[in-house]
Amino acid sequence: MLSKKKIVTLAVVGVIIATIAYFSINRGKVTYTTEAVSRGAVVEKVSVTGSIAAMTKINLQPEAGGKVVKIFVKEGDEVRAGDKLIQIDAREAASAVAAQQAAVDSAAARLNQLLAGATAEELHVSQTAVDTAQAQLDAALGTKSDAATSLENALANQVNVMARAAAALQSKIDSFVIDYDQAAYVAGDAFNRLLGSFFNSSDYLSFACTNSQFQTDAESTRVAARAAVARLRDKVTAVKANVTESAVEAAYVGVMAELRIVNDHANAGAAALNYSANLTSSTLATYQLNANTAQTNMNTAMQELTTDQTGLDLQRKTNATDLTNAEIAVSNARAALANATNAVETAKRALAQAQANLDLKKAGVRPEEIAAQQATVNAQKATLESLQTALAKRTVTASIDAVVAQVPVELGETVTASQVVAVLNTQGKFEIVANVSEIDIAKVKVDDKVDITLDAFQGGERWQGHVVSIQPAEKVVEGVVFYETKIVFDQEDERLRPGMTANLEIESGRVENALRASIRAVKDKAGQKSVQILVDGKPQDRQIKTGLENTDYVEVLSGLAEGELVITGTGK
The missing domain is CATH 2.40.30.170 (Efflux pump adaptor protein, beta barrel domain)
Structure with a gap:
């Protein structure tokens, strides 16, 4: 019987072993x-x-650019509305004011002249102006007549170009259809007459051929060519029933495909003939002539259709160029006539104005003319006032009572009309x-x-x-x-x-x-x-x-x- 001490010892050892086993098993587990x-x-x-x-910031900008010639304030200064802040170089503005003042003086002098009446020399000058205006009108009318004739000619030419283009295109289409019909005939003739004697009714060669591959090619293409000839007749018949540009051109790819099948058959028959074994020399010569004729006729027919396709494309391009040139000529002629018409109207107005001036001088100054010149004087004065205002605005002033927060320009710096030259702060809410x-x-x-x-x-x-x-x-x-x-x-x-x-x-x-x-x-x-x-x-x-x-x-x-x-x- 185990003692109590031994039992405790065994229990401790067991716990240790179990702990070691647990950590060994779970070592590395995530x-x-x-x-x-x-x-x-x-x-x-x-x-x-x-x-x-400060939430209320006023950015002040001059209304015109220029050099800063004087700064009246510094940051932190309190200013009142209207106080001067920045002076922009005003020499150009001052010159504009002086020039406008001269314009005002000239208009006023003209008003005084009207009030005094016309002299003999002024009447002569006015008559000369009328004669010149009449001559310019006559020349403008002549130019307009020539422009109208040019437009008529351009329009007539455009009609002729359109007719010639349509006729030329139709001729190409008709030629295409004729060649389609001829190609169908050539294909049928090659298959039936020229190559028909090469084969029996079962589409097998009627003579012995020592080359089995060429024999197979000739006989297999015979079947395909028979179907191609039939389809070719149908396609050509359909085109002849609907002779249009789109129909003729759409048929090209299909017709050429059928012709190539028949042409392949002609080539295969000629190749097989080279290995014939039981034909007499005269029969062989006849067959060779037929084969050569079939090949030549097929190649010629396909080449003619290719030429037709190229010719149709070229004719379309030629027509497009001719029509475009005709349209440009019409457009230019219309523009020339419009310009000539405008020139006539301008000349008429100039003549009417010159005649009115002469009549006015002969009749004496009318109250309306004096009033008009007075209006001119007033308009020139208004412009002068505007320039004077612009000159005054080259001095940047405070728009409200405020504190100068910033003067971001320096003396001598050139500023633009959109550039901030002074920033004002007012008391109130704040922003971040x-x-x-x-x-x-x-x-x-x-x-x-x-x-x-x-x-x-x-x-x-x-x-x-x-x-x-x-x-x-x-x-x-x-x-x-x-x-x-x-x-x-x-x-x-x-x-x-x-x-x-x-x-x-x-x-x-x-x-x-x-x-x-x-x-x-x-x-x-x-x-x-x-x-x-x-x-x-x-x-x-x-x-x-x-x-x-x-x-x-x-x-x-x-x-x-x-x-x-x-x-x-x-x-x-």
């Missing part, structure tokens, strides 16, 4: 960490940093200006909610805002593309100051009750998202389609079901 696919909110956010700026990278900008849109913290406030205080604008033009900073995005606070806070650094969490997307999986389970290979799930204790790849994602979850659009376990990690 374990998996999983997480169930669930439903819940998926909120996608874009994190960026920006800075607070942030640069969003091109990687994230597609996710951000106007009205997205924004969670805001400020470095100036360390107590965890938060503000809420929303996106109000996204600049369409990119901004490159150290080789990286950004897009300027502006955010406003939903509530005002008097503690806010321009320049404060703002940390932004832009909520670019939110889906409530979304089917979601742990982001740690998702793999991305060449744009294809996948996860691994456990099937009978073994990992299995599963492709999925995803939507929104954040640092914790990804929205699952397809590929997984709620409750499935996805692998998030492995261990041993």
Whole structure:
């Protein structure tokens, strides 16, 4: 009987052995960490940093480019509406004003001249103008008559070209049909008359042939040629019943195919004849002549059809060129007539104006002419006032009471009409200006909610805002593309100051009750998202389609079901 001490010892040894066996068996076995696919909110956010700026900023731009010759203010200056800020070089504008002043003076002098009446010399000049205008009208009428004749000739030529083209094309078609008919006759003659004596009624050679292959070729092509001759007659008959360009051309490929079959038969018969064994010399000579005649006639018929096809194509191209040239000639003639007609109308108006001027001078100045010249004077004065206004606007002034935030130009710098030369700040609400990278900008849109913290406030205080604008033009900073995005606070806070650094969490997307999986389970290979799930204790790849994602979850659009376990990690 075992003692108690021995029993305990044996038990301990057994436990040790079992432990060693367990770890030996499970050594190297992989374990998996999983997480169930669930439903819940998926909120996608874009994190960026920006800075607070006064929401109301006025960018002042000159209405014309030029060199900055004087700067009246500096950053931080308080200005009133109308105060001078920037002076742009106004020498060109001043010259324009001076030139326009001269135009005003000239119009006024003309008005005074009308009021004084016409002189004998002025009457002579006006009569000369009438004579010149009449001569120009006569010349224009002659040109118009010539242009009308040219158009008539061009139209007549176009009709003739169309008729000649149609006739030439029809001639090619008719020739094609005749050659089709001739080809069918030649094929039938070759098969029946010239080669018929080579074969018996069963389509076997009527003479002995020492070359079995040539005999087989001759006899097998005989059967095919018989059918080809019949089909050829049908095709040619169909074309003759419908002699059109499309029908004639459409039949070409089929007719040539049938002719080649008959031609192959003629060649095979001639080849077999070279190995004839029991023909008399006179019969052999007759057969050889028939075979040569059949081959020659077939080749000639096929060549004529090929020539017909080429000729038809060439005729179409020739017709197209001739018709195009005729159309161009008509178009040019129409344009010339239109130009000549316009020239006649212009000459008529010029003559009428010259005659009216002469009549007016002879009759004395009418009140209407004086009124018209007075209107010219007034128009020139209005232009002068506009130029004077433009000259005055070369001095950039403050549009409202404000504080100068920036003067981004220097003395002597040349600026453009669209360039900002001064920036004004007004007291009021603030905005945050942030640069969003091109990687994230597609996710951000106007009205997205924004969670805001400020470095100036360390107590965890938060503000809420929303996106109000996204600049369409990119901004490159150290080789990286950004897009300027502006955010406003939903509530005002008097503690806010321009320049404060703002940390932004832009909520670019939110889906409530979304089917979601742990982001740690998702793999991305060449744009294809996948996860691994456990099937009978073994990992299995599963492709999925995803939507929104954040640092914790990804929205699952397809590929997984709620409750499935996805692998998030492995261990041993």
